[in-house]
Amino acid sequence: MTGPTGSTRGTLEVRGLAFAYPDGRQALFGVDLTVTPGERVAVLGPNGAGKTTFVLHLNGTLTAGAGQVIVDGIPVARDTLKEIRRRVGIVFQDPDDQLFMASVRDDVAFGPRNLGLRGTELTTRVEQALQATGMLGAADRPPHHLSFGQRRRVAASTVLAMDPTVLVLDEPSSNLDPQARREFADIVTSLGLTTLVVTHDLLYALQLCPRSVILDGGRIVADGPTDRILRDQQLLAAHRLELPFGFTWP
Numbered sequence: 001m002t003g004p005t006g007s008t009r010g011t012l013e014v015r016g017l018a019f020a021y022p023d024g025r026q027a028l029f030g031v032d033l034t035v036t037p038g039e040r041v042a043v044l045g046p047n048g049a050g051k052t053t054f055v056l057h058l059n060g061t062l063t064a065g066a067g068q069v070i071v072d073g074i075p076v077a078r079d080t081l082k083e084i085r086r087r088v089g090i091v092f093q094d095p096d097d098q099l100f101m102a103s104v105r106d107d108v109a110f111g112p113r114n115l116g117l118r119g120t121e122l123t124t125r126v127e128q129a130l131q132a133t134g135m136l137g138a139a140d141r142p143p144h145h146l147s148f149g150q151r152r153r154v155a156a157s158t159v160l161a162m163d164p165t166v167l168v169l170d171e172p173s174s175n176l177d178p179q180a181r182r183e184f185a186d187i188v189t190s191l192g193l194t195t196l197v198v199t200h201d202l203l204y205a206l207q208l209c210p211r212s213v214i215l216d217g218g219r220i221v222a223d224g225p226t227d228r229i230l231r232d233q234q235l236l237a238a239h240r241l242e243l244p245f246g247f248t249w250p
């Protein structure tokens with residue numbers, strides 16, 4: 001296995017990805033998507049469209065029935081899983097799925113320690129990841145003493161501490177107040193990482209992602225600049241997507 005070159009770091013390629021669950025339900029039908037380094041792409045779509053199924057292929061949690069996912073030039077496969085999981089960082093909707101240690105610092109150190117980091121290298125990695133989300137001041141607090149929005153930031157730090165090349169955010173705006181939403185968007189934007197944002201929150205997609213795709217029925221049915229996609233009312237209606245009531249374009 002060759003490592004990534006400077007030009008492939010942060011590249012995500014999905015080719016002909018198809019998947020059926022064991023009960024026979026086909027959830028993805030040949031999804032193609034190429035994301036270039038530093039691009040932020042929203043993955044939009046109604047309930048049951050296949051978004052979660054798609055995301056679970058990006059780090060090899062689910063194995064493609066057909067097609068391929070390639071991260072930084074490395075195909076997702078059984079023998080590349082460890083490398084892929086270090087490179088693809090998924091921040092799940094519920095931070096409590098990702099936080100289970102007695103302190104924030106321990107939670108953020110967990111992944112890099114498993115990679116073999118120790119001493120000042122580990123401390124630096126942890127502190128940088130907490131600094132990036134504005135949570136360094138909470139390093140010694142128990143995660144369960146923090147607010148939901150703070151826990152979401154710590155969960156993001158656990159992922160950043162792995163030095164990922166591709167970041168995946170699952171419903172990042174859910175349960176955040178308006179200020180926390182904006183702050184989290186600023187954090188994500190400042191990272192400059194290749195980022196996929198899975199969301200039903202179309203305005204958050206507009207704020208965070210220059211490009212969007214619509215996934216519906218296990219297929220990508222639209223791919224383009226987010227404002228162009230969101231201005232197409234027929235397209236939105238056809239895929240059960242709606243801008244908030246009363247929203248008007250500036």
Ligand SMILES: Nc1ncnc2c1ncn2[C@@H]1O[C@H](COP(=O)(O)OP(=O)(O)OP(=O)(O)O)[C@@H](O)[C@H]1O
Nearest residue numbers: 021023025027045046047048049050051052053054
């Ligand atoms: N474990 C499973 N076994 C069988 N079918 C499943 C399983 N998980 C999901 N599905 C089906 O696969 C399809 C895609 O589901 P998925 O959860 O990927 O959609 P989604 O776009 O993430 O939806 P939501 O927006 O509601 O979270 C749906 O038809 C769903 O019923």
